[in-house]
Amino acid sequence: MISCTEFIPAYSEGFKFIESMGGREELEKFWSELSDSYLKNSLQKLIEEEGLAGCYTYWSHSLNEEAADFTMILDEGQGEFSIEMHKCPSKGMLLQMKHMNPHHAYCDHCPALYKPIVEKQGLTYEHEIDCDNASCSIRIKQPKK
Amino acid sequence: MDKTVPGRKVMTRKASDNKYLHKDFHVSMNILLKYIYETFGKKEMVNYLIQYTDAYHKPLSDELMSGDLSTLCKYFADIYKKEEWPVKINCEADFLEIVQDACPGITQIKEKGETPCPYYLETYNTVYQRLCESTAFEYELEYFDEETGACKQVFRRKEKN
16 A cells, blocks of 8 residues: 555655656656646636635645645735745655655646646746755736736 | 635644645545556556655665564554554564555545556555565465455565475
């Protein structure tokens, strides 16, 4: 059994494996399929139903279950949603495991998964990642009318 | 503290505010397995699980190589506790039996309307057989119900010839 609490190292090794089989192109193909299949009925559906507030609903659930250290702001007046990830639980876990090396571009999967879904809904997605320190920020905005 | 004013919401959390249990990771794991299986075939899916076991379970494997089964018993008690999943674990000096009425992964995957990857049982069989390689123990998946993941797993000390 691979417990859901062991998924992150399994995921990181999965990235290494897929990249070893077909290079970066194959890995990006996997991320794209994962984005389509995993986020279609969750993040995409919530944005369709709630607009920008759907982002708040989606990440309220997942970041709490993942025990992340974060600040999340939804400002509907400004048409902006943001996450300041002070400590990413996934990358943080990988950095703590001294017997394993994380995939060299582990953090790249986040924008690869979320950006296409968000942009498909007519929103913009900006991110900054400090992968060595397991922190990042995401800004999702409604285009100005 | 969460602050709610009209049109504006703020949520701040520390890691210690929540327990770490995101069951949908089982669904993501299944998507990863399916991708490898459908793109590269069963043999490569097994090779991936071997790679994962060698990397992730190295500390556990080192403990088993020393001939001590107690760390493995604690490992299983811990992961099932974290999963909040009922299981019967019988641990003795020379064997460890684990009996479950359903697999937490298969259950979550099905609850989300998905189908488990073909050969999902290899997340048990391949992983724990590999873990036992070069140790004094062997692993047997005595039965496995593909529909529910109900199974009996046995780790036992190899008989000396």
